[in-house]
Amino acid sequence: MQHIHNYIDGQLVMPVAGQYIDNYNPAIGEVYSLIPDSDEQDVGQAVQAALKAFPAWSNTPAEKRGQILMRIADLIDQNMDKLAEAESIDNGKPLKLAKSVDIPRASSNMRFYGTAIQHFASEAHYMEGTNAFNYTVRHPHGVVGCISPWNLPLYLFTWKIAPALAAGNCVVAKPSEVTPMTAYMLSEICIEAGLPAGVLNIVHGYGHKVGAAMTAHPKVPVISFTGGTATGRTIASVAAPMFKKLSLELGGKNPNIIFSDCDFNNALHTSIHSSFANQGQICLCGSRIFIERPLYEKFRDAFVEKVKAIQVDDPMEENSKMGAVVSEQHMQKVLSYIELAKQEGGTILTGGHQVQVEGRCRNGWFIAPTIIEGLPYNCRTNTEEIFGPVVTLTPFDTEEEVIQYANCTDYGLSATIWTQNLPRAHRVAHQVHSGIIWVNTWLLRDLRTPFGGMKNSGVGREGGFEALRFFTEPQNVCVKL
Ligand SMILES: NC(=O)c1ccc[n+]([C@@H]2O[C@H](COP(=O)([O-])OP(=O)(O)OC[C@H]3O[C@@H](n4cnc5c(N)ncnc54)[C@H](O)[C@@H]3O)[C@@H](O)[C@H]2O)c1
Numbered sequence: 001m002q003h004i005h006n007y008i009d010g011q012l013v014m015p016v017a018g019q020y021i022d023n024y025n026p027a028i029g030e031v032y033s034l035i036p037d038s039d040e041q042d043v044g045q046a047v048q049a050a051l052k053a054f055p056a057w058s059n060t061p062a063e064k065r066g067q068i069l070m071r072i073a074d075l076i077d078q079n080m081d082k083l084a085e086a087e088s089i090d091n092g093k094p095l096k097l098a099k100s101v102d103i104p105r106a107s108s109n110m111r112f113y114g115t116a117i118q119h120f121a122s123e124a125h126y127m128e129g130t131n132a133f134n135y136t137v138r139h140p141h142g143v144v145g146c147i148s149p150w151n152l153p154l155y156l157f158t159w160k161i162a163p164a165l166a167a168g169n170c171v172v173a174k175p176s177e178v179t180p181m182t183a184y185m186l187s188e189i190c191i192e193a194g195l196p197a198g199v200l201n202i203v204h205g206y207g208h209k210v211g212a213a214m215t216a217h218p219k220v221p222v223i224s225f226t227g228g229t230a231t232g233r234t235i236a237s238v239a240a241p242m243f244k245k246l247s248l249e250l251g252g253k254n255p256n257i258i259f260s261d262c263d264f265n266n267a268l269h270t271s272i273h274s275s276f277a278n279q280g281q282i283c284l285c286g287s288r289i290f291i292e293r294p295l296y297e298k299f300r301d302a303f304v305e306k307v308k309a310i311q312v313d314d315p316m317e318e319n320s321k322m323g324a325v326v327s328e329q330h331m332q333k334v335l336s337y338i339e340l341a342k343q344e345g346g347t348i349l350t351g352g353h354q355v356q357v358e359g360r361c362r363n364g365w366f367i368a369p370t371i372i373e374g375l376p377y378n379c380r381t382n383t384e385e386i387f388g389p390v391v392t393l394t395p396f397d398t399e400e401e402v403i404q405y406a407n408c409t410d411y412g413l414s415a416t417i418w419t420q421n422l423p424r425a426h427r428v429a430h431q432v433h434s435g436i437i438w439v440n441t442w443l444l445r446d447l448r449t450p451f452g453g454m455k456n457s458g459v460g461r462e463g464g465f466e467a468l469r470f471f472t473e474p475q476n477v478c479v480k481l
């Protein structure tokens with residue numbers, strides 16, 4: 001069976017304690033590889049390697065650092081098919097999705113920050129009347145920790161490490177233990193691309209061991225984390241008393257607001273993606289669909305009809321639109337929320353159950369896309385993150401009412417608004433408490449924009465120069481002439 005290795009000090013190495021964790025193919029329901037069950041000893045070695053590499057890497061001209069990131073991007077592109085297949089096997093997502101979204105975005109992340117760092121300028125402030133000026137240098141921090149989740153494995157892993165490396169930091173990174181394979185393949189790519197030893201170190205294993213050791217390590221002053229809100233809280237509780245700098249990208253329970261005057265076909269088709277793409281396991285999925293009452297029945301009936309036609313099948317099938325959810329444990333969690341929705345008075349319009357796919361996937365973990373109506377806007381099903389192929393439909397009568405519905409959760413990541421009325425689009429956008437608003441679209445990403453959530457969806461922003469500012473420490477020098 002294939003063993004995944006840690007990537008420490010430029011080498012692919014076994015975990016110090018020699019222990020491994022089973023890695024499952026969720027579409028088959030079987031173990032297909034083994035992941036290092038690393039601990040604080042491996043994290044300690046990774047931090048030492050990163051500290052050793054830091055002086056040379058931080059003094060490497062930005063242009064040269066950028067060139068190495070671009071080489072990594074080229075190698076991701078050259079290995080597109082292999083990486084996409086590995087992502088699909090590891091995560092259960094349709095191969096087509098991995099090929100069209102996950103892996104291309106991973107190379108875009110490297111390319112974006114490989115070039116962004118060439119344009120990242122420091123500020124200067126002249127003090128009129130005093131004949132003095134200030135210039136601000138942005139120093140890399142040293143060793144930074146990057147911790148990522150399982151839903152968009154290589155996409156979110158590279159979204160963190162690219163700006164961290166571009167800014168001149170050395171990195172200790174931990175991909176999710178549920179989907180480690182493409183991060184492992186990335187370590188091979190980094191070696192081939194000539195990334196100097198110790199600049200990026202990838203330590204595999206459990207969050208409560210590897211992630212916790214990174215968070216608590218005194219030589220890792222910065223943690224960038226994407227994952228669940230509860231985990232973010234644990235990390236913050238350890239990091240805050242150590243005065244670490246934190247970026248937290250957490251969960252969401254995003255509203256998808258559909259007004260009667262929307263472009264109906266566009267709203268309908270995009271809502272299918274925003275509900276069920278990646279089996280609904282994207283933090284940006286619009287899991288609460290609010291429909292203005294005059295359109296409610298028309299939208300509901302058309303939506304249910306289209307969703308009933310979605311075939312859940314083997315993610316490796318060329319035309320698969322919906323694959324497996326990531327693990328048996330996650331499937332049980334999602335199914336338990338469907339039971340909760342029934343107890344809370346919801347009506348299942350379609351789905352609501354596990355699916356057994358024929359053939360090689362008969363023991364895999366699949367859930368039918370599920371639509372529920374008839375729930376109060378503030379019940380648990382409508383306020384807690386399910387993170388699976390489950391959406392609720394709720395009618396509304398006025399703007400004020402739907403804004404209240406939209407804002408009634410502790411989350412504030414993203415929202416989508418469908419209307420042809422421009423003033424209304426802006427009016428509603430400004431009142432919805434979400435860090436990311438889409439009008440008449442969904443998941444249209446410009447990598448230059450600030451990305452992140454309000455309320456319990458996170459702290460700080462990724463993307464564009466925000467990430468380069470996060471991964472650097474500003475130092476102001478005031479000079480009197
Ligand atoms: N806001 C965003 O950009 C965004 C993006 C993707 C996913 N998410 C969220 O991520 C969640 C799903 O991902 P998940 O289940 O992998 O999340 P998770 O919080 O369980 O795990 C995320 C990562 O944190 C690690 N971890 C777990 N416990 C830790 C600890 N005590 N200390 C340090 N690290 C620890 C895990 O091993 C994993 O690598 C959802 O809530 C989803 O909304 C948010």
Ligand SMILES: O=C/C=C/C=C(\O)C(=O)O
Nearest residue numbers: 151281282283284445451
């Ligand atoms: O599941 C969460 C998705 C996060 C997406 C991004 O971070 C992005 O598109 O940059």
